[in-house]
Amino acid sequence: MKVSEEVLLENKVKLVIPASSEYVSLARLALGGLIRNFLSDEEIIEDIKIAVSEVCNSVVLQAENVDNATLDLSFSVQEEEITIDVGCTGKELELAALTPIVWSEPEERGYGLSLISALMDKVELISDDGNKTILRLRKYFPS
């Protein structure tokens, strides 16, 4: 693990982008660039990018027909962990959209939550000060 020479109490980056599919790669790019300042383990970085991508996908699909909806991301890197908050302005998030489908044969959707749960250490639904629903993902860095 690579940690900056200074002890980092908090390093927070906020990103607000249109809730549209073509911008999800920008969220991954920003996230990857930020984490690489603190962590050199590419496997963990890829895991976090997949999980965040899954949440963004869900937001984008839920906000599909909502004018001016934005994908609101906040990345907070601390010495041993990263916390990622994902919210949406313009559309209240519904966790049900992420719920995996119980299938007897392979289905075309419903894999998102399985990936998020497997790749992140903690996943929780919270409300911000304005009672907006936010999905919070947390990953602990290896010591």
Next chain:
Amino acid sequence: MDLKIAVEEKDDAMVLRLDGEVDVYTAPKLKSRLIDLVDQGKFKIVVDLEKVAFMDSSGLGVLVGGLKRVRSHDGSISLICSQENILKIFRITGLVKIFPIFDNEGQALESV
């Protein structure tokens, strides 16, 4: 990053070589190519994921959809993939049991 898809006919099968990222934005392009192949009567398909830099569940869903389409015509889809970061999402979702996955084209072509 965009997704480039090259299609080549080989040994009675169609090989799709993907280059780039397969996500919520680019997956519809892959879906469209798979549907085109099925519409053309091509039911033996190999998808080469060796140059895929990133893939999430959007890509998995499209591959599963393609598999269902070719299976309804007694066809199959095999994958070429040796990248651990891509294989991981197939393992987590259990799709390693659904898709034959090989690390080289020869074996993948033999399997379809």
